[in-house]
Amino acid sequence: MNVYLVALLRILAALGLMLLNGVVLIYMLRKVLGYLHVRLGPMELGPHGVFQTLADVLKLLTKEDPTPTHVDRALYFLAPGIVFVPSLMAYAAIPFTGTWVIADLELGLLYTFAIMSLLPLGLVAAGWASANKWSLIGGMRSVAQQVSYEVPLLMAALPPVMIAGSLNLTDIARAQSAVWFWLPCLPAFLLFIVAGLVEANQTPFDMSEAESELVAGFATEYASMKFGLLFLSEFSNTFIFSSLLVTLFLGGWQVPFVPVDALGGWAAVVFLIKVYLVIFVLMWIRGTLPRVRIDQLLAMGWKVLLPASIVWVMLTGAAVKLWPMVFGGVQ
Amino acid sequence: MSDARDTVAHAGWLTADKPSLPDEIPLTLKRVPSGVDEVMTEHLVVNMGPQHPSTHGVLRILVELDGEEVIACESVVGYLHRGIEKLAEHRRYSAVGTLMDRGDYVSGIHNEMAFALAAEKVADIGVPRRANWLRVLMGELNRIASHLVWYGTMGLDTGAMGQFLYAVRDREDLLDILEDVTGQRMMFNYVRPGGVLNDLTPRAEKKIRAFLSTFDAYLDEHHALLGGNEIFQARTRGIGVIDKETAIAFGLTGANLRASGVSFDVRRDRPYAAYDEMDFDIPVAESGDIYARYLVRIEEMRQAARICRQCIDGLPEGEHTAKVAKVLRPPAGEAYAAVESPRGELGVHLVSDGTDRPYRMRYRPPALFGLQAAEAITPGTFLADAVAIFGSVDVVLGEIDR
Amino acid sequence: MSWFGSGILTGLRITMRNMLRGPITVQYPHEKLEIPERARWAVEMKPDEDGNHKCTGCLACEKACPDFIIKIDVTTAEDRSKHIDRWHYELGACMMCGLCVEACPFDAIRMGHDYELARTDVAELQYDLLTDVAAAQPKRKAAAERPAGAERPAPVAAPEAAAAEAEVEPQKGGEQS
Numbered sequence: 001m002n003v004y005l006v007a008l009l010r011i012l013a014a015l016g017l018m019l020l021n022g023v024v025l026i027y028m029l030r031k032v033l034g035y036l037h038v039r040l041g042p043m044e045l046g047p048h049g050v051f052q053t054l055a056d057v058l059k060l061l062t063k064e065d066p067t068p069t070h071v072d073r074a075l076y077f078l079a080p081g082i083v084f085v086p087s088l089m090a091y092a093a094i095p096f097t098g099t100w101v102i103a104d105l106e107l108g109l110l111y112t113f114a115i116m117s118l119l120p121l122g123l124v125a126a127g128w129a130s131a132n133k134w135s136l137i138g139g140m141r142s143v144a145q146q147v148s149y150e151v152p153l154l155m156a157a158l159p160p161v162m163i164a165g166s167l168n169l170t171d172i173a174r175a176q177s178a179v180w181f182w183l184p185c186l187p188a189f190l191l192f193i194v195a196g197l198v199e200a201n202q203t204p205f206d207m208s209e210a211e212s213e214l215v216a217g218f219a220t221e222y223a224s225m226k227f228g229l230l231f232l233s234e235f236s237n238t239f240i241f242s243s244l245l246v247t248l249f250l251g252g253w254q255v256p257f258v259p260v261d262a263l264g265g266w267a268a269v270v271f272l273i274k275v276y277l278v279i280f281v282l283m284w285i286r287g288t289l290p291r292v293r294i295d296q297l298l299a300m301g302w303k304v305l306l307p308a309s310i311v312w313v314m315l316t317g318a319a320v321k322l323w324p325m326v327f328g329g330v331q
Numbered sequence: 332m333s334d335a336r337d338t339v340a341h342a343g344w345l346t347a348d349k350p351s352l353p354d355e356i357p358l359t360l361k362r363v364p365s366g367v368d369e370v371m372t373e374h375l376v377v378n379m380g381p382q383h384p385s386t387h388g389v390l391r392i393l394v395e396l397d398g399e400e401v402i403a404c405e406s407v408v409g410y411l412h413r414g415i416e417k418l419a420e421h422r423r424y425s426a427v428g429t430l431m432d433r434g435d436y437v438s439g440i441h442n443e444m445a446f447a448l449a450a451e452k453v454a455d456i457g458v459p460r461r462a463n464w465l466r467v468l469m470g471e472l473n474r475i476a477s478h479l480v481w482y483g484t485m486g487l488d489t490g491a492m493g494q495f496l497y498a499v500r501d502r503e504d505l506l507d508i509l510e511d512v513t514g515q516r517m518m519f520n521y522v523r524p525g526g527v528l529n530d531l532t533p534r535a536e537k538k539i540r541a542f543l544s545t546f547d548a549y550l551d552e553h554h555a556l557l558g559g560n561e562i563f564q565a566r567t568r569g570i571g572v573i574d575k576e577t578a579i580a581f582g583l584t585g586a587n588l589r590a591s592g593v594s595f596d597v598r599r600d601r602p603y604a605a606y607d608e609m610d611f612d613i614p615v616a617e618s619g620d621i622y623a624r625y626l627v628r629i630e631e632m633r634q635a636a637r638i639c640r641q642c643i644d645g646l647p648e649g650e651h652t653a654k655v656a657k658v659l660r661p662p663a664g665e666a667y668a669a670v671e672s673p674r675g676e677l678g679v680h681l682v683s684d685g686t687d688r689p690y691r692m693r694y695r696p697p698a699l700f701g702l703q704a705a706e707a708i709t710p711g712t713f714l715a716d717a718v719a720i721f722g723s724v725d726v727v728l729g730e731i732d733r
Numbered sequence: 734m735s736w737f738g739s740g741i742l743t744g745l746r747i748t749m750r751n752m753l754r755g756p757i758t759v760q761y762p763h764e765k766l767e768i769p770e771r772a773r774w775a776v777e778m779k780p781d782e783d784g785n786h787k788c789t790g791c792l793a794c795e796k797a798c799p800d801f802i803i804k805i806d807v808t809t810a811e812d813r814s815k816h817i818d819r820w821h822y823e824l825g826a827c828m829m830c831g832l833c834v835e836a837c838p839f840d841a842i843r844m845g846h847d848y849e850l851a852r853t854d855v856a857e858l859q860y861d862l863l864t865d866v867a868a869a870q871p872k873r874k875a876a877a878e879r880p881a882g883a884e885r886p887a888p889v890a891a892p893e894a895a896a897a898e899a900e901v902e903p904q905k906g907g908e909q910s
Binding site for chain 3: 422423425426429430493497500503507510511512513514515518520529532534552555556557559560561562564657
């Protein structure tokens with residue numbers, strides 16, 4: 001087929017995946033939080049409220065969208081875009097199966113982290129451009145936390161890279177056919193979860209939109225579809241982070257004791273089930289834990305997580321070099 | 332003066348119908364001129380306005396921030412003022428109870444009880460023993476309900492959502508019991524001068540026993556969920572310390588005072604109703620921080636359940652009310668009566684001039700003193716801590732504004 | 734790390750346990766909870782066994798109401814019988830305290846159990862409970878033994894109501910059979 005047509009279809013697939021993910025996650029969030037809180041969540045529209053998201057989207061599309069008077073117009077209108085586009089681009093390197101990936105990049109992991117690091121720019125732009133002190137505080141907090149946790153996040157992702165020997169996400173997932181990496185890299189697994197929660201702005205680290213303090217944080221002055229874009233990108237980030245976790249530490253699309261060829265197309269379903277299980281655990285954490293204070297978070301990031309991740313990278317490097325000498329053969 | 336004027340304009344005190352500034356501007360919130368730190372920074376004056384997810388009622392707090400640190404803090408009350416004390420001068424004694432319900436709306440029984448005790452002192456009415464025991468029983472159930480609201484909103488202030496709904500689940504059982512006995516879930520109109528409105532029903536008694544049999548386990552669960560959480564402890568240990576001298580200077584009472592190390596409880600030191608016949612402990616903590624106030628209130632819930640058990644097991648026979656005239660005309664005189672409400676010492680000073688309406692009813696709101704203390708200790712903490720501090724002193728605006 | 738994180742893990746376990754206990758809510762318009770006998774909602778007339786109202790027009794409830802919500806227009810005819818022109822009730826301002834029901838000596842009103850009181854039009858929040866009916870006869874022994882034909886200034890509260898205001902214990906109703 002025409003190369004450009006294939007590329008266009010892949011881009012549309014990414015967009016469709018992002019929108020579908022947003023729809024599913026909104027419903028899943030409301031139902032999961034509802035059941036955690038001993039109530040039911042949406043039940044009216046459709047059986048068990050499945051059409052609630054449709055109603056929410058229609059509401060967001062038809063809502064009045066006032067622009068406050070003193071906003072910095074260029075940044076105010078661009079900020080949702082700056083937040084939305086990297087979230088969309090990050091879908092490119094995620095491997096759904098061994099062959100289903102939008103762009104099989106040699107530097108897949110590096111590309112994903114680089115693209116995701118553009119998000120703080122959009123958040124601080126949203127916070128600054130809204131002529132609102134609450135948004136400003138929210139934007140400042142978000143840039144502080146996300147920039148601080150970029151390095152521990154990347155360092156925590158390095159041990160699987162070292163063991164697999166490649167930055168290509170498909171290769172890392174394939175290298176887990178014997179044992180999933182969460183076991184030999186347990187500290188890195190935990191560090192990646194913590195750092196990823198910070199990057200994805202989820203409780204217990206959602207200070208930038210702390211509802212009980214800052215009303216809605218950086219998104220206070222946004223309404224209608226701009227708000228929709230901001231929160232769609234937040235759900236996308238959750239999906240990206242969870243799929244990175246699954247790819248790096250939980251074996252990607254593989255099921256233990258079942259050879260990959262036997263799975264065929266079901267491998268994508270396995271991958272999605274794993275990702276949504278991880279998202280369920282994140283929502284479970286969201287409904288339980290209180291919020292950490294921003295200075296405690298930054299202190300934890302710089303003083304605890306960063307040294308711990310460096311130490312673990314050194315230990316893993318040493319182990320990777322010594323393992324063939326001790327046990328013979330390449331892993 | 333120019334700095335304060337800038338601040339006033341900045342804080343939004345100028346409105347369309349009041350375009351000129353008053354002559355005397357309180358210099359509480361001073362804005363530091365730019366460049367004073369050699370870094371060109373400004374302090375932000377932020378308004379946690381009457382509508383805010385975290386102010387417990389319609390409370391307005393003006394906070395001056397240097398980055399995230401609070402430099403000055405000022406609270407503005409009055410958004411819920413309904414003139415309860417003034418209205419009480421125009422209502423008969425039986426109807427003042429309905430006003431008192433609406434003061435501290437979370438714990439209505441205690442408000443009504445304070446007024447009933449004051450009216451009984453002025454009119455010299457004796458209360459039958461069973462009525463006193465019923466008052467204690469309903470009061471302690473209401474104390475548990477009020478502390479559950481505090482517990483739930485403490486969780487919300489620190490960011491946890493689940494706790495609030497579990498607390499509300501237990502509170503539903505209590506409100507069902509109160510509705511069975513009194514007729515309403517919140518504005519009970521139950522404790523009257525002379526006794527209580529009506530007796531327990533067998534169904535209510537069964538519900539109370541069922542509630543008490545499961546409550547201790549649920550309370551342990553609530554405590555493990557929030558208090559045992561390391562993040563919550565990091566947010567509350569050592570934060571918002573009110574030491575003993577400050578607490579006494581501000582006139583704090585109740586759990587706020589006991590968490591700072593002073594063991595004072597109106598139920599034990601100036602007993603009323605049937606509290607001198609009850610066996611219960613008064614929890615006291617030393618550190619005076621938010622975590623201490625949290626622990627004291629959790630333990631108070633446990634002790635309240637203990638009192639309820641004694642009440643329901645040992646309820647004496649008798650009348651639920653003394654014979655009181657429908658239109659009460661006490662002789663001229665005055666009396667002060669205080670009860671231990673969940674927020675502290677709630678007092679009513681009643682002055683009667685011999686007619687069927689009070690001459691003056693003064694309502695001492697314990698939460699007001701807590702609010703003032705919170706305002707005084709907030710400078711120097713972070714914005715997130717300010718929210719937690721105001722939540723921990725258990726303010727209810729209905730009581731503060733009356 | 735486990736002793737440091739144990740509180741968090743316990744918390745997660747508690748939330749999961751609560752999730753598995755199941756929801757405690759009812760879906761309101763489709764399922765409704767029953768309310769107890771003593772629940773106080775809007776005031777309604779309490780008819781006797783034959784379905785007639787028992788209001789004698791004594792105005793005890795109007796005097797007892799703290800917020801002046803009840804307004805009763807009563808005319809007294811030549812033969813001392815009363816006619817209730819209008820028993821007006823302002824539902825929108827009622828705080829359901831129950832003082833009117835406590836004050837009524839004839840058990841003529843009660844606090845109803847209808848709590849779905851939302852209306853779309855403000856005018857519907859005040860209405861008449863009785864319009865243009867004859868007042869019921871007070872069925873008290875004291876009334877039957879009173880000598881007939883004595884002149885009374887009109888309109889005043891019935892003597893039973895005045896006695897009720899003075900020294901009677903606060904119970905609902907009177908000596909109804």
